[in-house]
Every structure is written in structure tokens, then in C-alpha cells.
Amino acid sequence: MAQRDIPKAYEPGAIEPRWAQQWVERKLYTPEVAAQQRAPDKPSFSLAIPPPNVTGSLHMGHMLEHTQIDILMRWRRMQGHRVLWLPGMDHAGIATQVVVERELAKQGLDRQQIGREEFERRVWEWKAHSGGTIKNQMIRLGASCDWTRERFTLEPALYRAVLEAFLRLYHEKLIYRGRYMINWCPRCLTALSDLEVEHQERDAKLYTIRYPIVGTEHSLSVATTRLETLLGDTAVAVHPEDERYRKFVGQKVLLPLMKREIPVLADEYVDREFGTGVVKITPGHDPNDFEVGRRHGLAEIEVMDDAARMNQNAGPYQGLDRFQARKRVLADLESQGLLEKVEPYRHAVGLCQRCKTLVEPRVSLQWFCKMKPLAEPAIQAVRDGLIKIVPENWEKVYLDWMERIHDWCISRQLWWGHRIPIWHCGDCGALTPARDSQVEVVNDRPQAASPPAECSQCGSGKLTQDADVLDTWFSSALWPFSTLGWPDQTPDLEAFYPTTLMINGFDILFFWDARMIMMGLKLLPQDWPVEKRIPFHTLYIHALVRDADRQKMSKTRGNVVNPLEITERYGTDAVRFTLAIMAAPGTDISLSEDRLKSYRAFANKIWNAARFIFMNLDKAEEASGESAEQILSGKFPLEPSNGERSWPTEPDLADRWICTRVMEVARAVEEALAGFRFHEASHQLYHFFWHDFCDWYIEWVKPRLFSEAGQPNRVAFRNLLCVFEESLRLLHPFMPFITEELWQQLPHKYESIALAPFPQAGKVPDQWEKAAQEMALVQEAIVALRNIRAEMKIDARRRVPGELAATEESVVELFRSQQEVIVRLASLTELKLSPDSLPAEGGVLRHAARFDARVPFSPDDLAVEVKRLQREKEKLGRQLESARTKLANQQFRRKAPQEVVRGLEQRQTEYDTQYQKVSSLLSTLEHRLGTDSAPSAGESR
RNA sequence: AGGCGCGUAGCUCAGUUGGUUAGAGCGCUACCUUGACACGGUAGAGGUCGAUGGUUCGAAUCCAUUCGCGCCUACCA
Structure with missing residues (x-):
């Protein structure tokens, strides 16, 4: 009875789910469990997963990433390393909140209506409902991670890590609060960091407007693309050395529509070449103008509310949204004769990465993280090669960005995330941090457990916690060590930190990789050497997965390939192999x-x-x-x-x-x-x-x-x-x-092939070394015989006799030793061997460098064979000629490496022999073709 | 504006530090259900390596210029 009767065709669907489940159940990928079967004899090899969005689902990018990670993890595990692939999920602040808000909207609700408490409850509910999706998908795809160590950024232990990090940085004054220009999404109603703004080139208009100079007949012409911000102008500026305008500096212009007198000032920021050389200054709504405004002590007038509707400062335009306002301002300027010209203009606009709403620069009271002091050691670590970035060119990108880094706006006006552990005094307004980083769980939700008892300034007990949460990337930045138990010095941290590897796409190089490096260096014990504080030794940046037309996959394009779906159709192994074999570094x-x-x-x-x-x-x-x-x-x-x-x-x-x-x-x-x-x-x-x-x-x-x-x-x-x-x-x-x-x-002796040793590269026994050459020679002979058969159109089913001849005795012996195989693989009836060259009579010949092959079969079309030989002779002639020319060149002989010259000499000899043989065979056949005088043979083809 | 990457066979791509006759997969052509596999076997056809110039004994590979794409970073209204 057959024991191993397996189906004729491979059916992945029938075997994969079974193994996927068993691997997880047996905890094979938990290093401690693996070690019971095979003690690791090599160092730890660890990697913290780039945590996917907890409520998301797997896309091809994940699958590529996980395939690459998994290949390395399985390989190292088989090699005997103590391997840990630590999995987990990210709470993904904005992304998740946007999704839940969308669900609310379907019921005609928004988060303000139901309140923070209820909203948070619903997000947790949503997380409970869809949070397992990616995990299940990963298991299904065979990711060899240790699920016993799974982590989530909002679980108590990691919440504590975030509080700890925040408080330390706060006490060191690396985290501060202030009113600055930030990027604001009027739909998400939150601040965004610079990185969360996507830039997109768009066609727009450049409007030139006349600002009348007070007390004169003159006016200054000012160009802008954002007409509606004019309402918040508090100055116009020219370059201090611009002769055209020098005389106006210090005078006032009348702000159109608002009838407000504003100063003309001089600032080096102005580019004399651009437009008219006069810039309107709107410190409340433009990052550059904000800087100019602070330099000159200008008022920062906000003309919009948080939803980007014009507010009371916009006078008659109050209540309009920013786009309507622009139209009305345009119409009004035109009717008042203040619009000088309108030109088409292409420029970049900023969009909210999550919802694609046009971002509004806005002055706002936010929390920031000072970056320069954190960036310096992070730059050094990469420069010194402590952290290797692969492919190399990303290292430059990393360094460029790090060297020009700006402070990071870390507060978000969201309700889903780590709430800032700072309390505001209701009496004096002072800030008081949490006493420590302890976390408690209330209603299944973690929160800071040590609120201050009283205000640090006035001692008041009227304290309320800051309403904002931290940018998701703040917690992600701690991931490689928070997941291993930091701030405690746990055995896991000892065993697996720094992680060996980080693998992710270039899109999060700044968002995540850079910040992990900065935070790792800053937060791990300062008495540890630098090389122990870095979060990973190597950062490998993988490519993007695109569709067959090389388009980026995106939901809006509708070209997203669902990994589970193609896996159903082709099998996980096939998809993995496809991704692996196509993953040349640097190419999508x-x-x-x-x-x-x-x-x-x-x-x-x-x-x-x-x-x-x-x-x-x-x-x-x-x-x-x-x-x-x-x-x-x-x-x-x-x-x-x-x-x-x-x-x-x-x-x-x-x-x-x-x-x-x-x-x-x-x-x-x-x-x-x-x-x-x-x-x-x-x-x-x-x-x-x-x-x-x-x-x-x-x-x-x-x-x-x-x-x-x-x-x-x-x-x-x-x-x-x-x-x-x-x-x-x-x-x-x-x-x-x-x-x-x-x-x-x-x-087998191991529970799984995953724990069996990976084949060791080594050296074959010395006496085997000729095998490769001999094999190649026999293969060449078989191919030559098959080739004759095919060219001569001998029926593939028909066995014919064959002959091989070589002048070298060892070659004849070799063929003799493999006679049976040659007969079989070339479909012969018998194989004749002779220690000589073969004549053309009575068969079709192939000449190789070290043997002749012949099938004694008369070609039914001699002309075909003659043509083929002519082509071969030509080709050999070209090769021979090229080799001769090179070898005749004294420069070549002198300058080229010896082995190159010798190799070419040897080849020349081979070409020469073959050329002679082919020539003589050809002339014999040509002669026969002539005497046979079959005129149709040559012309019919 | 700066930076990075790409352009090689009909298609999708390899090609380490310059050194045989530039490779692979798919597709294509012809033949073959031969004791696992037609999701197979055998044998083939197919490329002046985007363009130009240079360095070199020798260039797909190095340098310069140029054309065509793509991406990232940037405060030029």
C-alpha cells in the first residue's frame, strides 16, 4: 500500500492552512521552544516587525516585506542562530481615527457629538473587531514570528514606555510647548508634522494686486496665489537693497478690502527677481511670513477657524470657506480695480497624507520635540558605520535629511493615542507633568496612573490633563526597545537588543527609521556604549510593489492586489518566490x-x-x-x-x-x-x-x-x-x-524542516573536483546528438544509432563510462565510440572542441545542413578573428591579466580546431550538394 | 531648485570590482503525452545594451554631454 501517494498536481490550498496553524500552535518560532530541539550555536538574530496598522489589512507591500524578513529569519534559524522575529501592531492614530469617523458619518454622527469618552470606546471596539485581521493573514502566509511576544503600541507596557520617554525628554527640555506655525488639516482637525504633508504640483493662478500707498497716488503691486490670505496681511515686504522700493520702506499701504493700514518693511527673505519684488506678509497663514512676522514683531492674525472657514477677523467674508472666500476676494478686487493681472502658475500644494485635504498652515499652540541634539548622535552612528544602511544610497538621503532637520510637532488633536502626560492648572495656567510613567488600566483602557496632586507653580488642585495625544510615530520610535521591555532592563532586552536588522520601505525612512535611531541612542542607558544603544545594526530598505503596468498600487487607482487573493490562486510559496526573485535591490x-x-x-x-x-x-x-x-x-x-x-x-x-x-x-x-x-x-x-x-x-x-x-x-x-x-x-x-x-x-529527526540545519557550503572531496568538467563534457555530447536529431527532423520517438569520437583517450573513456546514460538521454539505439575524428560520410556531424558527434542518418535536406554549417563557420570565423586580433595586440598581451590572456589563447586553439573541422565538413557537403545536383533543395528555402 | 533612480530580447527584468560569444523568466517557432510533472520534455529563433563623445589593450559596465521617464527633499510669494 502506497504510503506517500500524493496528488499529481500541486494543490497549495490543501496543505498551507494546515501548516500555518500547526506552526503557530507548536510555537516553533519562539526561540526558547526552538532551542529545546536544537540548541542555537550562533548569536541572536532579532528583528522587530514594522508594526502594521492594527485595524488594517495586509497589502502587497506588507507581503513583500514579510517575505523578505521571513526568508532571512528562516535562513538564520536553520543556520543555528537564536532567532527572534517580534511581531506586533501599531495603533496608527490618524489612520484609525479617520476610519472610525467614517463609520460614524454613516450614522450621521461626528466625534464631537458623541464625546471623547464614547468615541474612544468605539475605537477600542473597532480594534477588537478588526484588530486580528493582519495577524491572521500573517499566520496564513507563514510568517515565522514569535506570536507569544506580540505587542501593541497602546497596550499598558508600551504606553508606559511612551510616558517614560516623554517625561525624560520633557524634563531635559527637549520637549516644549509653544505657539508656532504648523500644518493643520481642516478635516482631521489636528496638527500634522512636516512629514505628514504630501506635496503635489498643481496648476493655479498667480494674481497681482495693487496695494495703494497711503497718502500718495502710488501703489505697490504684490503677487500671490492665495488671495484669501490677504485678509490677514499685516505688512508688505521688499528686499532691503532693492532700489526700486527703498523709498517706500517705512511707509504704509492700505490693505485692500480690509481698509487696514499696514507697513512696508524690508527683509532679506524677499526675492527681488520673483514677481514684482514685493511680498504680502501674512504671518498667521504662511510659514515664511510667520518667520518674517516674528522678526519684525508683526501681529499674527488668523482669518480662518479650525475647519478653514473664514472667521470674524475676515470681516465681510466671515462664514465662507477658504475656496469660496478666494472667489469673492477675487471678484471684489476686480470690481474695485485693484487686480492688476492674473497669470497661470504651477506650484506645489500641501495635502494631508491621510485624507488628502489641502493643508492649512496655521499658528497654533502645540508640543514640539527639539531635534538637533537628538539628531547629532544619530548622524554620527551612521557615519561611523555602527548602523549600516542598505542599499548604500539611502544613507545619503538619511544624512541629508538629518542634517537639515526641524523640530518635530508631536501633539495631535486626536482622541486615539497616548495622551500627553501633562496637567494644566485651572488657576495659574502652569504645566505640571505626571509624577512618573506608571500606567493603570481603567475600563480596559490604559492611562497615566500618576497625575500630579497639585500645580507645580501655585499648588492649586484644579488640574486637567492636556487634551492632545502624541503623534503615532512617537511611540513607533520606541518600538525596537519598548517591545523588549524597556524601560525595564529585561532579559529580552539583554538578549535581543540592539536588534540585528530593520527592514522597511523608503517611505518611512524619516518617519520611523531616523526617529528610532535618535530615540534609541537617547533613551537607552547612557552608560551603555553607543553600539549597544542603537536600535539595529543594519537597516535594509526594500523596494515598492507596483502593478503590472508599474503603477503604484493605491486604493484610489483601484489597482490594489490583495495578497490573500493571489495566494489563493497561486499558493503562498509561489507568491513568495515571485516576490523574492523579482526583488533586485533598488528596483521596484x-x-x-x-x-x-x-x-x-x-x-x-x-x-x-x-x-x-x-x-x-x-x-x-x-x-x-x-x-x-x-x-x-x-x-x-x-x-x-x-x-x-x-x-x-x-x-x-x-x-x-x-x-x-x-x-x-x-x-x-x-x-x-x-x-x-x-x-x-x-x-x-x-x-x-x-x-x-x-x-x-x-x-x-x-x-x-x-x-x-x-x-x-x-x-x-x-x-x-x-x-x-x-x-x-x-x-x-x-x-x-x-x-x-x-x-x-x-x-526526519526535527519537528519541522524549519529547525533542520541549512545546507552548509563547503568543499567537495578533492578527488571529485573533475566531476563538474566531465559532466559538462558529457552534457555537451548529449546536447550535440539531440541537436542533430532535431535539425534533421528525426522523429522524437525514433531511436537511432549515434557515434562519439575524441582524440583524447580520457574523453573516450569518459564517454564509455557514461554510455548507458548517453544512449538514454539522446534517445539512441546504440552508441559507438572511436578514438579519432569522424568522417562526414554516412551521417550528420557536429564538431565540438574536444569531440565529434555523429548520427549516421542521411539528411533528407542536405541544403539545410549546409546552411547551418555556413552560419556556424561564419560565427567561428568571427570569434577566431576577434581572438587573433586581440592576441596580436602587444598592448593587450602586456597589460591584460595573465589569466585573461591564457584563457583567450586556449579558446583560440579551440576555435581554430573547430573552424578547420567545420570548414572541411562544409566543403565535403557542398561538394556533395553540387554533385547531387538537386536544384530545388537550395532554392525552396 | 537640489538629490536619487531608471532606460539592455516582443514583455518583465538580471548583469558584483571594466575581461569569453550580454543572461533569466514569460511569450514565440518546431517536434514529442518517453516509467514525477503538458503547471511537462527536447531543440531553436530573437538584442548595434536610450543617443553622442571620451578614457582604456578592452566599455552594457568608468567619465562628460544629451534625450525620455519615475521618485524624494525644498519656505520662493
Whole structure:
């Protein structure tokens, strides 16, 4: 009875969910559990996940990221590192709040109507409802993270980390509160940091307006794109050295529509070349004007409310929104004859990253984090190479930004997040921080547990906590250490910090990576050396996933590919492999169905190779009455023992060759992965498994395998199985499901292939070293014979006799030793070997450098063969010529490295031999073609 | 405005520090259901490496200029 009867076609859907579930249940990826089976003999290898939005769902970007992370984690785990991939979720302040507000809107409600308490309750409810989505998706996709250590940014422990960080920075005066110009989203009703503003080029108009100079007939012409802000102007400015306007400095102009007199002042900020050289100054609504205003002590008039509607300061325009106001202002200026001209103008506008509403610069009382002192050590750490950024070019981007960093607005007028642990005094207005960072849970919600008892200034007890919450990225910045227990010095922090690696997309380089580095260096114990305080040793920046037309995937474009959906169709392993093999550093990935199909085919190939092997294993068990273990007699698998890797017993040429290939591939995969070149590693594996292992090795082994009646030849089979098992281990980091499924059906000593050792690159035994060359020569001979058959249109089903000849005795011997294989793989009836060259008579010839191949079959179209030979002769002639020219060049001989020259010399000899042979063969055939005088032969084609 | 990246076979992309005849997958052509696999096998066709100039014995690779895309950063109204 067959033990391992597997379906003919690979069906990922039937196996993946089962393994996904088991892996989590058995906690295989919890380092402590893994260590029980196989004690790690290498250092810790840790990574904190870029935490996805707790209420979000997985997109292709996640899948790419997780695939790359998972490949590295599985690889290192198999190599014997103590691996921790720490998973978790981010509360994602604005993003989540926007979603919940949308839900409210469906019921005709907004958050103000239901109040903070109720709103927060609903967000937690929403989180409970949809918070598990990504986790389940990750599990389904086989992410090998340690779910026992899962974290959430708003859970009490991490809340405490945030309070601790805030209070420390506050006490050091690195966090301060003040009225400054910030970016305001009138829809989200919150401040945004500079990074949360997206810039977009848009067509607009540049309006030139006349500001009458008080007491004269003159006026100053001022250009602006934002007419409505005119209502808040408190000055106009010119450049101090601008001769045209010098005389007006100090005079007043009459602000149109508002009839307010405002000064003309001089400031270097003004660009004389632009527009008229006169700028209107609106300190309340423009970041530059704000600076100018502060320099000159101007009033900061706000003409809009928080929803960007004109307020009482906008006079007659009160109540209009900013766009209506612009139209009305335009109309009024026009009717008063103050509009000089309107020109089309293209400029960048700022949009709220979350809701795409036009951002309104606004003066507002907010909390800020001082960045310069934090940035300096963070710059140094990267400069000194303590933190490596890969690919390298991102390092420059990082440094550029860090060197020009501005203070970070960290307060948000949201209700979902970590509330600022500062209390305001109802009597004197002074600020008092929480006494410590303790957190308590009230109604299932964490909050600061140590409010101050009284005002630090006046001792009043009338204290209320600041209403704002912190920017989500503030808590994210602590993630690599808050998740490991900081501020406590936990065993986990000791064991896994600094994390080995951080992997994320370039879009959060500033948002997150830079801030993690700054906070890590600042907040970890200052008596630790710098290299222990950094959050990670290496930062790898991955590419973006685009659609097949190279468009960015986005909900608005409607081209979002759902990872779960394509996974259903192609299998997780195939999708993972596609992402890995397309992930060349520095290039975005454009995902196409064709690629997915071909790697599903690859999975199927693996499946069917297994099927072939399993069938024979079953057969062997049946015939012998022994178990697989007995049949393999302790010589399986090829795992290292005492640090030395083991080899197949009684290896024949193909065994020796495939082992050298395994060595090459293991080394290549190792080097590629160490350098984050996932595509290179995948290519190696693909080519190895499909072409080397299946196309050549399995086919090669078949004659030997079937040489005994009733059951497969034991040695041949055991070696085949050993190589197959090792291939599964090579493939496992890339294709975890299919490899686990197949591997489990072989004898094994670990609970999962994930805990088995990764094939060790090493050196094949010295006496095997010729195998690769010999194999290549035999392969070349087989291809030559097949090629003749194909060219001569010999029916593929028909076996014909073949001949090989070589002047080197060793080559003849080699062919003789592989006679059976050659006969089989070239579909021959017999193979004749001779120690000489072959004449053209009675067959079709191929000349290779070290042998001749012939099929004694008269071509039914001699002209075709002649043409082919002519082409070959031409090509050889070109190569020969090029080699000769180079070698004749004394400069080349003198300057080129010796091995290059020698290589070329050797090739020249080969070209020469072949050229001679082909020429003489050609002239014989041409002659025959002439004497046969079959005029139609040459002309019909 | 500055910075980064891309332009190689019909399509999607590789090509480490310059060194054989520039590779892969898909697609295409022809033949083949041969004892795992038609999601397969065998053999093929297909590229003046965006353009120009330079360095070099030798350039897809290095340098300069240029054209066409894409992205990031920036306070020019």
C-alpha cells in the first residue's frame, strides 16, 4: 500500500492552512521552544516587525516585506542562530481615527457629538473587531514570528514606555510647548508634522494686486496665489537693497478690502527677481511670513477657524470657506480695480497624507520635540558605520535629511493615542507633568496612573490633563526597545537588543527609521556604549510593489492586489518566490500574472519531483518489506556532523557533480542573502532545482535507478533522496509550505524542516573536483546528438544509432563510462565510440572542441545542413578573428591579466580546431550538394 | 531648485570590482503525452545594451554631454 501517494498536481490550498496553524500552535518560532530541539550555536538574530496598522489589512507591500524578513529569519534559524522575529501592531492614530469617523458619518454622527469618552470606546471596539485581521493573514502566509511576544503600541507596557520617554525628554527640555506655525488639516482637525504633508504640483493662478500707498497716488503691486490670505496681511515686504522700493520702506499701504493700514518693511527673505519684488506678509497663514512676522514683531492674525472657514477677523467674508472666500476676494478686487493681472502658475500644494485635504498652515499652540541634539548622535552612528544602511544610497538621503532637520510637532488633536502626560492648572495656567510613567488600566483602557496632586507653580488642585495625544510615530520610535521591555532592563532586552536588522520601505525612512535611531541612542542607558544603544545594526530598505503596468498600487487607482487573493490562486510559496526573485535591490517590483504562473509551475515541479521519489520509496518499501529508515540505513540525510558535512556513498559521476552544484548553490545563496540580494538567491535555487536537479540529475539517475528488477537500486536511490532532501532545506526559507509538507514525509529527526540545519557550503572531496568538467563534457555530447536529431527532423520517438569520437583517450573513456546514460538521454539505439575524428560520410556531424558527434542518418535536406554549417563557420570565423586580433595586440598581451590572456589563447586553439573541422565538413557537403545536383533543395528555402 | 533612480530580447527584468560569444523568466517557432510533472520534455529563433563623445589593450559596465521617464527633499510669494 502506497504510503506517500500524493496528488499529481500541486494543490497549495490543501496543505498551507494546515501548516500555518500547526506552526503557530507548536510555537516553533519562539526561540526558547526552538532551542529545546536544537540548541542555537550562533548569536541572536532579532528583528522587530514594522508594526502594521492594527485595524488594517495586509497589502502587497506588507507581503513583500514579510517575505523578505521571513526568508532571512528562516535562513538564520536553520543556520543555528537564536532567532527572534517580534511581531506586533501599531495603533496608527490618524489612520484609525479617520476610519472610525467614517463609520460614524454613516450614522450621521461626528466625534464631537458623541464625546471623547464614547468615541474612544468605539475605537477600542473597532480594534477588537478588526484588530486580528493582519495577524491572521500573517499566520496564513507563514510568517515565522514569535506570536507569544506580540505587542501593541497602546497596550499598558508600551504606553508606559511612551510616558517614560516623554517625561525624560520633557524634563531635559527637549520637549516644549509653544505657539508656532504648523500644518493643520481642516478635516482631521489636528496638527500634522512636516512629514505628514504630501506635496503635489498643481496648476493655479498667480494674481497681482495693487496695494495703494497711503497718502500718495502710488501703489505697490504684490503677487500671490492665495488671495484669501490677504485678509490677514499685516505688512508688505521688499528686499532691503532693492532700489526700486527703498523709498517706500517705512511707509504704509492700505490693505485692500480690509481698509487696514499696514507697513512696508524690508527683509532679506524677499526675492527681488520673483514677481514684482514685493511680498504680502501674512504671518498667521504662511510659514515664511510667520518667520518674517516674528522678526519684525508683526501681529499674527488668523482669518480662518479650525475647519478653514473664514472667521470674524475676515470681516465681510466671515462664514465662507477658504475656496469660496478666494472667489469673492477675487471678484471684489476686480470690481474695485485693484487686480492688476492674473497669470497661470504651477506650484506645489500641501495635502494631508491621510485624507488628502489641502493643508492649512496655521499658528497654533502645540508640543514640539527639539531635534538637533537628538539628531547629532544619530548622524554620527551612521557615519561611523555602527548602523549600516542598505542599499548604500539611502544613507545619503538619511544624512541629508538629518542634517537639515526641524523640530518635530508631536501633539495631535486626536482622541486615539497616548495622551500627553501633562496637567494644566485651572488657576495659574502652569504645566505640571505626571509624577512618573506608571500606567493603570481603567475600563480596559490604559492611562497615566500618576497625575500630579497639585500645580507645580501655585499648588492649586484644579488640574486637567492636556487634551492632545502624541503623534503615532512617537511611540513607533520606541518600538525596537519598548517591545523588549524597556524601560525595564529585561532579559529580552539583554538578549535581543540592539536588534540585528530593520527592514522597511523608503517611505518611512524619516518617519520611523531616523526617529528610532535618535530615540534609541537617547533613551537607552547612557552608560551603555553607543553600539549597544542603537536600535539595529543594519537597516535594509526594500523596494515598492507596483502593478503590472508599474503603477503604484493605491486604493484610489483601484489597482490594489490583495495578497490573500493571489495566494489563493497561486499558493503562498509561489507568491513568495515571485516576490523574492523579482526583488533586485533598488528596483521596484511590478507584479505580473505571468511571473506568478511560472513560479507556481516551479512549485509544481518540486511537487512532482517529490512524487517521483516518493513513488520509488514506496516501491522500495513494498518490495523489501523494510522501512524507509532501514532502506536508507542511517546514511540519510546529508547533515553536518562534527562540523563536517557528509557526502553520498558510492557516488557516481552525476552524484559527484550534483554535490558540487549543491555546494555552489549553498554558497551563492548564503552570499546573496547576506547582501540582501534575494533575486540572486532565488535564481540560483530555481536554476539548480529545475535544470540541474530535475532535468539532468533525475534523468541521469534513472537508468541506474531502474537497473534492478522490482525495486530501485539502493545506492542510486539513497543518493537521489539525500540530494532531494538537501534541496528542500535549501528551498525552505523561500517556500516554507511545500518544503515542510514534502519533508515531513521523509524520515526526519526535527519537528519541522524549519529547525533542520541549512545546507552548509563547503568543499567537495578533492578527488571529485573533475566531476563538474566531465559532466559538462558529457552534457555537451548529449546536447550535440539531440541537436542533430532535431535539425534533421528525426522523429522524437525514433531511436537511432549515434557515434562519439575524441582524440583524447580520457574523453573516450569518459564517454564509455557514461554510455548507458548517453544512449538514454539522446534517445539512441546504440552508441559507438572511436578514438579519432569522424568522417562526414554516412551521417550528420557536429564538431565540438574536444569531440565529434555523429548520427549516421542521411539528411533528407542536405541544403539545410549546409546552411547551418555556413552560419556556424561564419560565427567561428568571427570569434577566431576577434581572438587573433586581440592576441596580436602587444598592448593587450602586456597589460591584460595573465589569466585573461591564457584563457583567450586556449579558446583560440579551440576555435581554430573547430573552424578547420567545420570548414572541411562544409566543403565535403557542398561538394556533395553540387554533385547531387538537386536544384530545388537550395532554392525552396 | 537640489538629490536619487531608471532606460539592455516582443514583455518583465538580471548583469558584483571594466575581461569569453550580454543572461533569466514569460511569450514565440518546431517536434514529442518517453516509467514525477503538458503547471511537462527536447531543440531553436530573437538584442548595434536610450543617443553622442571620451578614457582604456578592452566599455552594457568608468567619465562628460544629451534625450525620455519615475521618485524624494525644498519656505520662493
